[in-house]
């Protein structure tokens with residue numbers, strides 16, 4: 193695989209100009225995600241109203257795969273319900289671990305499929321999945337509590 | 344890059360027959376993602392020459408049985424070969440006595456053994472251990488466990504921005520409670536070769552024993568434990584062309600005899616009743632259970648191979664590679680070398696613009712170039728230099744100048760992808 197197949201324009205673009213990067217003032221849930229192997233570390237800020245994701249942002253240091261994944265994730269889940277986002281989390285995990293073939297099977301991942309190539313790089317799966325795990329922790333966390341979870 | 348077997352003219356001044364050497368390593372002949380393998384992750388683990396592979400096959404084919412416990416021919420043969428390997432290790436590091444050579448699983452286990460057998464047995468609340476700011480986690484975590492258990496104090500030798508330890512500060516750390524110095528001979532994350540002879544002399548003045556983590560030194564420079572006068576020296580076979588699963592703890596006999604066993608079981612005893620057990624003599628006191636026999640013999644064979652080439656020659660070639668690489672990357676905009684000590688082993692740790700080392704590692708891998716990306720099990724070093732991680736190219740004697748060129752071209756490709 194040519195590295196450019198993985199590092200596609202859209203991924204590089206999100207890496208350079210991540211969406212929803214920073215802190216949102218209204219956030220009432222926070223979670224931290226940490227990948228001890230490579231030092232990726234992100235903090236997720238979530239503004240939940242009932243079951244509705246009103247806003248979501250992230251910050252931290254990470255590789256391009258993780259950052260693009262986080263950027264695209266936040267763009268995708270904003271306005272969705274927790275249940276809808278949980279479905280995306282599952283589908284995304286299945287895609288990058290090779291269990292979901294987005295070309296032949298139904299899914300709701302939309303442009304997130306640019307990250308499908310990660311399934312061919314076992315060492316990078318954790319980078320792509322980290323934001324999604326962190327989003328899940330933010331859902332299950334107590335209001336304003338932060339979780340330190342290692343994957 | 345040119346043919347992997349190409350004999351570099353630039354390599355000749357080192358006196359190394361690089362073409363011949365490379366031909367000994369079958370794995371260097373393979374390709375990765377359709378490109379010739381450029382293996383620059385030797386600090387993590389080195390590759391194995393055919394001579395060592397053959398030795399392992401010969402052992403399993405003709406010599407295998409358990410050691411130290413059978414009267415039958417094979418058991419005696421295995422025991423003889425295993426003990427021969429111990430003698431090779433003794434000669435390799437210039438130890439005085441084969442009883443001072445303990446087979447362990449690797450550097451990590453060697454340090455843990457000293458932590459248990461020496462630290463837990465003899466250190467008391469308030470006692471102090473001196474470590475350095477550039478230790479591998481293997482030489483930090485065991486001592487933290489001891490700290491938490493015994494309430495001993497860890498004192499850390501600081502380093503400067505080049506990655507050299509501050510020797511004045513080191514001297515100031517000694518006091519009447521100092522009971523051990525445990526430092527790395529060569530840093531895996533920075534490449535720094537520490538002035539261990541001087542540092543041991545300082546510890547001597549205070550009557551404090553010294554453990555050296557030789558994981559990155561033993562494969563790359565001549566080591567003589569008597570000359571250094573260290574009390575413990577630990578290293579791993581798999582970083583010096585030998586198999587995984589075996590490493591060495593050298594300890595001065597007088598210290599080892601005083602120490603408590605690390606694990607209990609077969610081989611480490613002389614006599615067992617349910618009331619009491621008499622421990623075996625050193626080194627067997629520390630070698631409970633059936634060891635990694637083939638790996639130990641393989642290590643002996645790796646030592647034959649390395650000494651056949653000569654550590655001076657290896658060090659000279661690797662040094663030339665490091666100088667060439669350091670010069671070559673100097674012109675790459677945005678590249679920052681982490682670790683610029685005056686005396687360095689062939690380790691090139693770097694960051695590149697804002698590009699995360701993991702992305703560097705992946706893109707280089709697609710060009711067949713294996714480097715390590717991450718914190719190199721030395722997170723305090725990363726913190727000291729204010730980076731989360733680095734990319735690290737680490738060289739061995741079988742690497743070539745053409746491979747350095749390939750690395751440089753690879754780094755340019757990384758920058759192009761992220762441009």
Ligand SMILES: Cc1ncc(COP(=O)(O)O)c(C=O)c1O
Pocket residue numbers: 386387448449450451452479481482527529530531556558559579590720
């Ligand atoms: C300086 C240093 N110490 C200790 C170790 C641990 O060695 P091992 O994993 O073989 O026990 C390493 C290897 O990663 C190292 O480079």
